[in-house]
Amino acid sequence: MHNITIIAGARPNFMKIAPIIHAIQKAKAEGFDLDYRLVHTGQHYDKNMSGSFFEQLEIPEPHANLECSGGSQAEQTANIMISFEKELLAHPADIVLVVGDVTSTMACALVAQKLQTKVAHVEGGIRSDDWTMPEEINRLVTDSITNYFFTTSETANENLKKSGVNDEQIFFVGNTMIDTLLKQQPNFIQPQVWNDLNLFEGNYIVMTLHRPANVDEESQLKDMIDEIIANTQDLPLVFPVHPRTAKILERLHISHQRLHMVKPLSYLEFNYLVQRAKAVITDSGGITEEASVMRVPCLTLRDNTERPETITLGTNELVGTNPKNMKPYLDKLFAGNWKKGNDIPLWDGQTATRIITSLKELFSNN
Template sequence: MKILSIVGARPNFVKIAPLHRAFSAYPDIESKIVHTGQHHDFIMSGIFFKQLQIPRPDHFLGINGGTHTQQTAQIMLAFEEVVLRENPDLIIVVGDVNSTLACALVAVKMHIPVAHVEAGLRSGDRTMPEEINRIMTDSISDLLFVTEQSAVQNLLRENVPSCKIHLAGNVMIDSLVYCQQYADNLNIDSKLGVPVNGYMVITMHRPANVDSIAGLTKLLEVLKSLTVIRPVIFPVHPRTLKNIHSFQLFNDFSVVQNLKLIPALGYLEFISLVKNAALVITDSGGVQEETTYLQIPCITLRSNTERPVTILEGTNHLLPDFTVDSVMQLTREILSNKTKNSNIPPCWDGNAAVRIASILREKYINS
């Protein structure tokens, strides 16, 4: 059985790594990786392959930039050539980026089964391109591997047959479990000169928060207030840094006392930083899951989340339409331990990829 696994953006690499390892354990599975190039620079791509011990991609499409439509179309055209050359038995797509939908569409049109890993997540916000990618990919996939029970219910509401849906767990947590010891040895907090549990981490990259001068100014005011309480480490996403410079705000950010602006981190460095933080503030989907597993409190500055289990069972707190005052109030409550107890969700145990590989073999090889 030949499987092509698709990676495009930074979160995909974290999800594909355990799947490739699980597939490679079986001599009757040939696992190949296709990198679309959606994230192509070293810090957003190459370093992740190195740190997650993913082999060099078998195919690199080199598609990046352009509008969502242009990027999706270009990936489809390039990927079609790969599929014709490889003639795979199954195509695996993960997450919700443009590469996910583009490659799933090509597979379906070429009558090749598609498995979507991390299926069924819904934010309810169709203004987010990721939400459209999720809905469309799920509607055309043959197998849907989900991370939490809410995703099962979402798919059933959308009339997906239950026989296609498998609650397998979270492959992102598989990578976290696999890499945790390596991350522990980095001691990134001491290298940055901050005490264990004595600092906060913030990450921001969503358009609503960083694509306008109003959004960045609001973020700046939040940071000024937070740094009065604790030092704040801010690994700046390339998109965010570009916008900070274009709106001529870099000097305003850089002079904030107790704020450490650092370049975007590799996977191991970021996990090391988060694991020893007192609190993480983010607008990322994956960070909500990583903090839940690590049992680190998290505030998500978004109007919605497609990962409700991180709130219902995990450490995440959703803060829509946030203000400086609302962020500060919740931060003080968390740091004074006046917030909820939390648990690690079911099947977030480091074995999701093994379960997925077993289900695929049972369906396509042993049946």
């Protein structure tokens, strides 16, 4: 029996691993000697991750929850490593599969290698080249000790090759986040806010802001929101707000009749809104991917991105973090001149199947 331990540390990780688990279950049902153990490090405590979250996305409950939330970056990394070492010693694996770029990704890769267990990184090779972002450090460290890379783009492949990774370690498979999106699209749920605000297709903008560079600098945040309000004509702005950001906005007395700050939404509710929005204004990497696949204009409030294919092929534009940059992009949107986007190679809903096919080959050859 080949055993894979799959690591998830935060809500977006579960969207990325759901299709991989489904592909493992399918391979197992077809007689392949393959099993998995799902380990939730508990890195992000998220009250939206109740039983219904697992039910909606058809993800089995994790076999183990290490409950390593809270603390500084260093404390959290250390806590995850201590807990995961015990977990992996008690339940040895042939491969530890890590996804994305959270602290759990890096910490569990380190533990696995120290215990001489092979590491596979789903979403390996993506780079923002911004070392002020903790995620970039996590990516660099993880990729420097990874054995097998499952990549989302040719850019990621090139990044890995430049750092000395051999071709036979790289498997260009696509994007598992998009597997989940395409599978769940028919199941999107209309949120309560749809009727409360009398929304209809194309007549509102969805906003999300969570990066410290945007929300912690208070005058910057106020200027950015003022610019957005000033240049979005009469459209409602729907802003699902993280509790931490909500406190800052309250302190700044930011309010406007068109700015609707709502509670965080479930995955299926949030993407219902994105799919029907005129545009999305965000600083999230994952949302730029989903918006591009759904062909929704996306304005990213960051100075760099680790997902350049959402710009070169998708519907995303990098606006930057200077509030004065907003107007020309919003003018272009309202003039109807936004790019339409193209298909992104291998973002087709079959990525997890390709990952399991590659793993089966690796197991057969070793």
